[in-house]
Amino acid sequence: MADNIIRIEKVTKQFAGGAKAVDDAHFNVERGEFFSLLGPSGCGKTTLLRMIAGFEFPSEGEIYIDNQASSLIPAYQRPTNMVFQSYAIFPHLNVFDNIAYGLRKSGLSGGELKRRVNEALGMIKLDGFGARRGDQLSGGQRQRVALARALVKRPKVLLLDEPLGALDKKLREEMQIELRQLQKSVGITFVFVTHDQEEALSMSDRIAVMVKGKVLQIAPPQELYEAPGNVEVASFIGSINLIDVTVKSVGAGEAVLDGAGFGQLRARAIDDLKAGEKLVAAVRPEKLALVSSRPGSGSFVEGTVKASAYLGDRSHYHVFVKGRTTPIYVAAQNAERAMTGGFDTAKSVYVTWDWQSLILLRR
Ligand SMILES: Nc1ncnc2c1ncn2[C@@H]1O[C@H](COP(=O)(O)OP(=O)(O)O)[C@@H](O)[C@H]1O
Ligand SMILES: [Mg+2]
Structure with a gap:
């Protein structure tokens, strides 16, 4: 005890x-x-x-x-x-x-x-x-x-x-x-x-x-x-992107969701999840990455860079995604690989993430 x-x-x-x-x-x-x-x-x-x-x-x-x-x-x-x-x-x-x-x-x-x-x-x-x-x-x-x-x-x-x-x-x-x-x-x-x-x-x-x-x-x-x-x-803790979602189906430890602006999404299931339930999928900015060409597989959404800020070790981007009123907030590490490209404002990009980094939350 x-x-x-x-x-x-x-x-x-x-x-x-x-x-x-x-x-x-x-x-x-x-x-x-x-x-x-x-x-x-x-x-x-x-x-x-x-x-x-x-x-x-x-x-x-x-x-x-x-x-x-x-x-x-x-x-x-x-x-x-x-x-x-x-x-x-x-x-x-x-x-x-x-x-x-x-x-x-x-x-x-x-x-x-x-x-x-x-x-x-x-x-x-x-x-x-x-x-x-x-x-x-x-x-x-x-x-x-x-x-x-x-x-x-x-x-x-x-x-x-x-x-x-x-x-x-x-x-x-x-x-x-x-x-x-x-x-x-x-x-x-x-x-x-x-x-x-x-x-x-x-x-x-x-x-x-x-x-x-x-x-x-x-x-x-x-x-x-x-x-x-x-x-x-x-x-309240850190910054986070919130996506309104509706549960489409629940499988073994995994849920398929419909998210405004995102189409179909995958996330780890939480307790007592039911098809049709409305909740929020949350993802931290540092769990997201930007790439310029369409990924062949995995979780991603297409968007346009609305604003960016260079902070030395990392850059912050606001990415506009069709069907959403608030931009998606991406915090990218300025590792060697990314430094050559950067992502200019108005550029069309793909926001990618590992599906397991989505957190399902009830309001
Ligand atoms: N002595 C007091 N009399 C009346 N209201 C108070 C008193 N002390 C605090 N409050 C009120 O209680 C609430 C919580 O205050 P407080 O505990 O100081 O918050 P925090 O430390 O988180 O800023 C506030 O709305 C504050 O105005
Ligand atoms: Mg105080």
Whole structure:
């Protein structure tokens, strides 16, 4: 049985006069896991995190932390600690005192205090920075200090609310890797909030996708990307082409479909598929390729390049296909082979794919 450090049981949060910020959330977080809450701004991520921390209380349901119902446990007695986007460190205190702050408040002093703070400084790779004042640090260093200040208290769960949001892209990517390594080495459970899908995909063991207060799917990154559970999740994670299809027939593990603008299509069957059912076939742009002459076999559709963008390692194309109102989005790697040709606007092309890369989704 999984060792769940957090159990969220049918938790709903309704603010006075507002819609449900969190709507019937129900999931577990395993001990030692890097778990992310991913969703657009306003979907309820912070509210859910604050309920775990004890800064906010569920209108319905219960949150169990380390097998204890948390509703009667105040924030400061929970085995959790929170790191915010705006690194709330004291600018007038030095790094050592910033990190020591919470430990001193809980009565620690002398050699043990020093040892714990220095250990935390090592974790965040700021050994020797103890005497530096908070306002003499870069953004990345300040965020590290905020992290150390939370870690030094040795919480069982660290709650992080968009902690890298204020950093520039390069630093953010560095910190993503460091944070992931740090989490694995200290073994503390992380619940990490972000609206950035790449960040969630690259860091997490599992991701919960939230939209309008509802948790739509919980899965490891690869599963979320390769096998999204529905159209909403598929569209939120990465870009994807959606094709309205009607099921013509279902065979062994395979379905034959009729797709607007595509004629007959093949895809892997999903459960309980019936002839006549209308659903959506989805395909990622990088699963598609462009060729200039008509393929002899396999899955393809004819179209016209409407727009293209050269991005160095790859090119993006919008291909217009007759019978469709939205173009097909193709992301082609600029491998040696393709570089010689390129595909100009207004050029007639064939979009090809492996039939197994079509994902059937119900709306
Ligand atoms: N204290 C509050 N009072 C009323 N409404 C709130 C409060 N906090 C958040 N909300 C509302 O709850 C919804 C979810 O907010 P939030 O959890 O902050 O989303 P996210 O962190 O995903 O951006 C939003 O519609 C927001 O306006
Ligand atoms: Mg938020």
